[in-house]
Each structure stands twice: as C-alpha cells, then as structure tokens.
Amino acid sequence: MPELPEVETIRRDLEQVLPGRTFTDVKINYNGSIKEPSAYAIKKGLPGRQVDFIDRRGKYLLFYLHDSTVMVIHLRMTGRLLLFRDMPALDKHSHVIFTFDNHACLIFHDIRKFGTIYWLPEKRLDIVKGLSALGPEPLTEEFNTNYLYRTAKKRRGQIKGMLLNQSIVAGLGNIYCDEALFLAGIRPDRNSDSISAEECAKLCRAIKEVLKKAIEKRGTTRSDYRDALGNYGLFQNHLQVYGRTGKPCLACGSMLVRKKIAGRSSHFCPQCQK
C-alpha cells in the first residue's frame, strides 16, 4: 500500500517527534514482523538507545540511532506507524509497541502481517536485500531521461513491470505507476524498448510530477493508509486513472479500462495512452 509519497509523509511526521528521544520499552505481540535479529534481541537491546534522525530510501524507513545502529521498517501492503502521546488502546493488529522517554508511543500496526522490521549496525544494512538493491530515488537528478531511456532500451518486458522494479527506480508502486503512465500518454503494456527518447523525457517528468504532488497532498488513502497521526492522505481526490475503471477519462471522455499487466491490475485510457 504505502508507496514513496506515503512513506515520505510518515517519515516527516516521525521526524517532528522522535529525534533526540530514547527508547524505554519495546513490546512485541507478533514475532513474525521482526526479521533481524530476533524479537528477543530487539526487546532487550533497543531500550536505552536514542534516535538521531529518520531517513527514507524507496519505501523503506530508516531510523538512525545514536550508536550507529539502524532500525529499518518496510510497511508492505497494510503496515502503519502510528504516534501517540501516551499508550493508546491496542487492537489485534498492533504487533509492535515502542515506548519513549517522554511516554510517547509508536505502534507498528499491520493487518496483513507482510510488514518487516530489522535492527542492525549501520555497516550491516546490506543484510536487507531489497534495500541494498534499490535503484535511484526518482526525485533526484540521478533519475533522469537518459537513465530511463538507456534502461528501457536494454529490456524486453513491459514498461509497467520495469517501473515497478525497485532496483530500477525506488519507491514507485501500482498507483503512481498508472498515474505517471497516464500523464506521459504511454500504455502500461508497451514494451519498454519501444519507447522513444522523447516519450522517456515525458515519462521521467510525469513520474517526478506525480510523486511531488502526492507528497504535497500527504499520500493516497484508498482503504488502509494513514499517516503517523492516523489521518488520511488527500491524493485520492487527484487520481486520474487509478481506481476509475469504467469512468470517463478526464482528458478525452473515453471509458477508462483495467487490465492485468505485469501481474498487477492496471488502469489506463485506451485513447490517450499509446
């Protein structure tokens, strides 16, 4: 569920509150959320350590601690990180509860239990395979038309599959892929090597534009996503194609369609997207 804009929104919320705070307690109700080291090791080891700052890479959140260790959290489909001033009422999906020295609570809440938590020395972040394999951040200069074009030419699969591949560009998921491809006028099932340099320039601009606007709107809430204060995002009100199957295209009025592409349900305008 959370893609780059949602994870970035949560990061900014946490950054307001957690730097300088020290963990006092960790309660783990579902051990499966903890990947490395063990639930026991986190419970024993984290209390007493201080948060320096919170970073993001792709859809990963990185809590840099003062002792050069890092807690890494990936929310996958339904994960939430919720901040409270005091211990709140917990439900059955509240899998990990972190308490801080000012009594603030951070709850890792995850209905589908796909989310993952690691705590590692900064030097051992390579253990987190997805994280160390991430491609460039889409909102940096490193991600540009040239890079996109060169990469697209080298591959034979569909453009949508390429954009969802986190080792090619970090942080895009199903919603923002569909939105960016619509803005760029490219069908999601086009073979990536058929896309011209000019179209790549459009696509590169579209990706940056849609992500920036979605961050401004604090992400997209369709069902599960909440920011760290429990609030909805607002970008669902600005979606052009995602979840609008059968409705008129906002640009040309044709009926939008949905088709399974690269294993994911994909939304597009058969008229505007070539």
Add this chain to the structure above:
DNA sequence: AGCAGGACCTGATGGC
C-alpha cells in the same frame, strides 16, 4: 538475465 506465478496474510465485497 529476466520474467511469470505462487506464497506470505487478513479483510472487504459481491454473487448465490
């Protein structure tokens, strides 16, 4: 190398 498909989980929704 790179792709498709299944697995990991729970809940919501729609048809009968």
Add this chain to the structure above:
DNA sequence: TGCCATCAGGTCCTGC
C-alpha cells in the same frame, strides 16, 4: 445469514 470466489497499494522465491 452463510458460503464461496475475487480482489487488495509489496516483495521474495522458485522454476522456466
């Protein structure tokens, strides 16, 4: 009301 199938924003593993 119950049962079943289908769908869901992500990633990892296996096998081709």
